[in-house]
């Protein structure tokens with residue numbers, strides 16, 4: 181969506197804050213012995229008590245309230261019986277609907293003891309997100325954003341997972357434009373003031389493509405390597421973009 185007035189801005193800010201606080205609520209419970217289903221229940225109770233609903237459920241009939249993906253799973257993991265273990269790399273991806281607005285954010289939580297690879301990937305994901313974010317401003321090209329993300333990933337010695345992208349968001353979960361994590365020559369989009377996008381680098385050590393799971397949802401690295409994911413919903417401005425899902 182493009183935010184055009186104060187009501188829309190306030191609506192998206194309220195929605196973004198709810199997404200952030202839902203993730204903050206889940207995060208301390210990412211511990212060995214907790215199931216991903218239990219984490220999802222926590223999120224559902226918290227979000228519903230604030231009047232929010234699951235956007236993936238509304239839009240796609242997704243089987244969980246949130247998406248939780250572990251280790252080689254990249255995104256769209258279905259919460260369930262799986263129990264978190266020491267050393268796991270856990271991606272919490274929360275997209276809510278509140279008052280007709282939608283926002284999307286994801287974090288990667290490293291359960292101790294984190295491997296050197298997991299630490300390197302996670303640092304790279306946050307840095308790549310920051311550099312991409314710095315390129316988000318009105319008048320600039322979308323390919324500048326993706327270019328900054330991929331350059332940063334490469335400089336950190338890791339790889340962007342090609343084929344999975346960010347997206348416009350606001351009234352629906354996935355809206356145009358696509359937000360690739362590389363300088364995609366096919367995406368000829370210039371950013372304009374008020375445009376809301378989800379910027380979400382997904383990184384791994386060696387990108388051999390993406391496997392779709394037997395459950396019809398979970399996307400995993402074809403290499404079997406660890407994946408990380410960092411996502412916020414942001415609004416384009418003339419200066420630095422506004423992070424709507426900031427903690």
Ligand code: MF3
Nearest residue numbers: 236240242247256273275284
């Ligand atoms: N949060 C996911 C994203 O970052 C979307 C999940 S919708 C699903 O785009 F139904 F596909 F899980």
Ligand code: CO
Nearest residue numbers: 273284285286
């Ligand atoms: Co998401």
Ligand code: CO
Nearest residue numbers: 284346378380
């Ligand atoms: Co998203």
